[in-house]
Amino acid sequence: MAYESILFEQAEGVATVTLNRPDKLNAFTAAMHRELAVALDRIARDRTVRAVLLTGAGRGFCSGQDLADPEFPSGADADLGAPLDALYNPLVRRLRALDRPVVCAVNGVAAGAGANIALACDIVLAARSAKFIQAFCRIGLVPDSGGTVTLTRLAGEARAKGMALLGEPITADQALAWGLIWQVVEDADLPAAAGALAARLAAAPTRALALTKRAIHAAATTDMDAQLDLERDLQREAGQGTDYREGLAAFLEKRPPVFTGR
Numbered sequence: 001m002a003y004e005s006i007l008f009e010q011a012e013g014v015a016t017v018t019l020n021r022p023d024k025l026n027a028f029t030a031a032m033h034r035e036l037a038v039a040l041d042r043i044a045r046d047r048t049v050r051a052v053l054l055t056g057a058g059r060g061f062c063s064g065q066d067l068a069d070p071e072f073p074s075g076a077d078a079d080l081g082a083p084l085d086a087l088y089n090p091l092v093r094r095l096r097a098l099d100r101p102v103v104c105a106v107n108g109v110a111a112g113a114g115a116n117i118a119l120a121c122d123i124v125l126a127a128r129s130a131k132f133i134q135a136f137c138r139i140g141l142v143p144d145s146g147g148t149v150t151l152t153r154l155a156g157e158a159r160a161k162g163m164a165l166l167g168e169p170i171t172a173d174q175a176l177a178w179g180l181i182w183q184v185v186e187d188a189d190l191p192a193a194a195g196a197l198a199a200r201l202a203a204a205p206t207r208a209l210a211l212t213k214r215a216i217h218a219a220a221t222t223d224m225d226a227q228l229d230l231e232r233d234l235q236r237e238a239g240q241g242t243d244y245r246e247g248l249a250a251f252l253e254k255r256p257p258v259f260t261g262r
């Protein structure tokens, strides 16, 4: 498939997906969603991809739904649940279920669904000038793309409500202080920092990272007892991996491990 709204590159175990509608701050159109779905399904099938990097072209990361997209429902009987069912919810589910780590490099403003898609990724880095805006209330909508879950869990109810009910931008430094993201770097350093992080993850024990991601997701809806059992099951699975044998051997032989992702 030839992509028009995204860029897709793959090198040395890292697939880089760049939202590419810079004139509209990479607002989501239905066409962009379809391309993202194809790209993420391709990544899911390709075991040579061991880490994913998601970012935006130009001065913004993503300004959420393209409110002028002709495919966006309009009119008095518009069903705004339909794009969520068809496009946004599958995107969040693809990102969460992917058994490879997803790094998000927030290069500029992340608004509406753009902010919440960033928060659905596994490790979020932001440029110092980036801003996160729960813009939904500004146009009479409700936070979506999992934002009511991620925001509330990461930042707590007080901050989630403040952001969602006021729709005011928060800075990258605030997002870091509130536990929404992993790291803030200077704008000029973001591509290199995000690339280095993705490369590091691509050389990590992929299977163990996937199991870890699964355990951390489960932790949000489980209790300690069930989680202890899940950790046991996942550890059993990790312990049967080639990477565990390599990690152990490398430790005992006092050399750096060479993980293959199996």
Ligand code: T3D
Pocket: 023, 024, 025, 027, 063, 064, 065, 066, 067, 068, 079, 080, 081, 082, 083, 084, 088, 109, 111, 112, 113, 114, 133, 135, 136, 138, 139, 141, 144
């Ligand atoms: O069914 C469903 O529920 C659908 C799901 C909805 C999820 C959502 O995401 S709802 C929220 C949608 N997003 C917004 O409401 C944000 C709208 N954008 C803004 O508020 C501002 O653009 C920003 C605060 C993000 C950035 O402001 P600024 O001043 O840096 O840039 P700008 O000048 O406003 O935008 C630059 C251009 O991008 C401009 O186009 P122009 O005039 O140069 O041709 C602007 O119209 C365009 N743009 C920005 N965001 C969107 C957009 N065009 C369409 N849709 C956008 N969301």
